[in-house]
Amino acid sequence: MERINQKNQKNVTKGVTFGVTNGRHEWASRFGVTFRNFALLLLLLLLSSCSLPPTLPLPPGGAGEANPELRTNAAALEKWQDMRFGMFVHWGPVALKGTEIGWSRGREIPFNTYDSLYMQFNPVNFDANEWISIAKEAGMKYFVITSKHHDGFSIFHSDYTEYDIANTPIKRDLMKEMQLACEDQGIMFSTYYSVLDWYHPHYTTRYRNEPRPIEDSNMDIYKQFLFDQVGELITKYNTNLIWFDGQWEASWTHEMGMELYQYCRDLNDDLIINNRVDKGFKGMAGMTDSIAKYAGDYGTPEQRIGGFNNTYPWESCITICKQWAWKPDDQLKSVQECIHTLIKTIGGDGNLLLNVGPMPDGRIEERQVEVLREIGAWVKTNEAGIYGSRGGPYMPTEELACTYNGKNLYLFVMGDSREIVVPALEGVKIRKARLIGDAHRDASRDASRDASRDAWVKIVEEEGNWVFVLPDELPSDVANVIEVRTNSYLAEIEPVEL
Numbered sequence: 001m002e003r004i005n006q007k008n009q010k011n012v013t014k015g016v017t018f019g020v021t022n023g024r025h026e027w028a029s030r031f032g033v034t035f036r037n038f039a040l041l042l043l044l045l046l047l048s049s050c051s052l053p054p055t056l057p058l059p060p061g062g063a064g065e066a067n068p069e070l071r072t073n074a075a076a077l078e079k080w081q082d083m084r085f086g087m088f089v090h091w092g093p094v095a096l097k098g099t100e101i102g103w104s105r106g107r108e109i110p111f112n113t114y115d116s117l118y119m120q121f122n123p124v125n126f127d128a129n130e131w132i133s134i135a136k137e138a139g140m141k142y143f144v145i146t147s148k149h150h151d152g153f154s155i156f157h158s159d160y161t162e163y164d165i166a167n168t169p170i171k172r173d174l175m176k177e178m179q180l181a182c183e184d185q186g187i188m189f190s191t192y193y194s195v196l197d198w199y200h201p202h203y204t205t206r207y208r209n210e211p212r213p214i215e216d217s218n219m220d221i222y223k224q225f226l227f228d229q230v231g232e233l234i235t236k237y238n239t240n241l242i243w244f245d246g247q248w249e250a251s252w253t254h255e256m257g258m259e260l261y262q263y264c265r266d267l268n269d270d271l272i273i274n275n276r277v278d279k280g281f282k283g284m285a286g287m288t289d290s291i292a293k294y295a296g297d298y299g300t301p302e303q304r305i306g307g308f309n310n311t312y313p314w315e316s317c318i319t320i321c322k323q324w325a326w327k328p329d330d331q332l333k334s335v336q337e338c339i340h341t342l343i344k345t346i347g348g349d350g351n352l353l354l355n356v357g358p359m360p361d362g363r364i365e366e367r368q369v370e371v372l373r374e375i376g377a378w379v380k381t382n383e384a385g386i387y388g389s390r391g392g393p394y395m396p397t398e399e400l401a402c403t404y405n406g407k408n409l410y411l412f413v414m415g416d417s418r419e420i421v422v423p424a425l426e427g428v429k430i431r432k433a434r435l436i437g438d439a440h441r442d443a444s445r446d447a448s449r450d451a452s453r454d455a456w457v458k459i460v461e462e463e464g465n466w467v468f469v470l471p472d473e474l475p476s477d478v479a480n481v482i483e484v485r486t487n488s489y490l491a492e493i494e495p496v497e498l
């Protein structure tokens with residue numbers, strides 16, 4: 001089934017550079033250019049059988065122009081998109097200093113001092129199961145650990161370097177422990193890997209005028225090391241996703257990016273690979289400018305919520321504090337800010353990768369854990385509109401975001417308005433709307449209450465708009481979710497700007 005789909009996709013995508021604002025069904029309509037009559041027939045068929053869920057064509061990413069046949073694995077990608085929310089962890093010996101990982105090497109911390117920190121890195125309070133249960137309790141479904149950041153330190157047992165966790169006082173393979181904890185607890189294990197390595201003698205760019213001579217550096221030797229280590233992540237640690245980074249320096253080329261993508265996918269056909277494997281990533285907006293040219297399965301907006309896009313998958317990575325790595329008393333975001341960020345991200349059809357930086361002793365700060373727990377409680381209540389959903393058809397605003405799942409629409413209300421007005425969707429009929437987590441609804445199980453009055457949100461249709469009238473008392477003071485049950489599969493609807 002998967003294979004057949006990929007074949008079809010090849011027909012559809014040949015020589016096409018995908019736009020970023022079209023609906024998913026756009027790919028299907030491209031099919032119609034060559035087989036117009038067939039497409040018309042298909043359309044009629046679709047219209048007459050609207051009780052069947054629509055089958056969606058493959059997403060457009062893949063290995064780039066070097067191998068246009070190798071497309072993103074649609075099933076793996078959709079599974080990952082369904083997760084919507086993951087935990088990012090930036091951690092390493094630098095936590096001992098509380099400065100930024102990678103970037104503080106040769107800046108706040110002298111090169112030699114930074115490069116010796118690993119000799120004191122002894123996180124005796126590290127408990128992988130604890131970390132993963134914190135992620136799980138926050139409602140996160142996947143986990144991404146910095147296996148090697150720009151500073152070159154490997155937080156796993158690597159056969160290809162001595163600069164790894166095996167040579168610290170703790171000695172234990174902490175990344176293996178994280179992998180096993182993820183597998184035990186049903187969280188998707190994933191790894192971050194920086195292709196840029198300011199520590200490796202053969203990497204051919206130096207950071208901040210580091211004095212080591214560049215003349216003896218050799219990118220071919222470094223590349224072999226990198227491929228070997230990435231091979232370890234895939235074969236020894238069963239990473240399900242690799243979050244590459246550091247592709248922007250001149251040492252890393254478009255050809256290397258495409259080659260690395262192909263190498264990874266050859267080792268594991270289900271692997272998900274972000275777009276920083278190659279040079280297509282542009283600015284902090286993080287999307288790929290030509291998906292046919294550059295390798296990568298999804299876009300990576302950084303420290304910002306990506307713009308609405310339901311044609312090229314994306315994931316915003318955002319820190320819970322300010323720094324990626326742990327910093328004492330770093331400014332922590334509020335529960336409300338984190339939840340609104342999650343809502344606007346999924347409303348734009350993206351995933352959110354929320355970053356925490358654990359302390360040098362191996363624990364995650366208690367105040368961060370508290371925020372994560374509160375996020376998790378809210379997510380749990382409203383999960384029907386989160387997991388497995390897609391963003392749209394209404395595009396997010398500051399006050400309102402929307403997701404859909406099958407025939408259900410989820411309106412995430414962030415303001416405190418009691419009347420939510422949206423343009424009615426053409427051809428869609430509402431059956432019922434309920435306020436998720438409404439205490440009244442829960443009480444409606446009690447036979448002594450009038451369930452029909454309390455359980456459902458009142459809907460008024462006026463002048464082409466739908467108006468949802470909320471009760472005075474709302475279940476959450478952060479954000480409330482209206483579940484709207486309709487008669488139509490909503491994936492077919494064009495995005496609507498509010």
Ligand code: JFZ
Nearest residue numbers: 090101102150245246248302317324
């Ligand atoms: C990169 C990393 O440098 C950062 O430490 C973190 O891992 C993040 C997820 O990814 O972020 C960047 C990338 C590029 C620049 C700054 C931060 N840049 O070019 O200035």
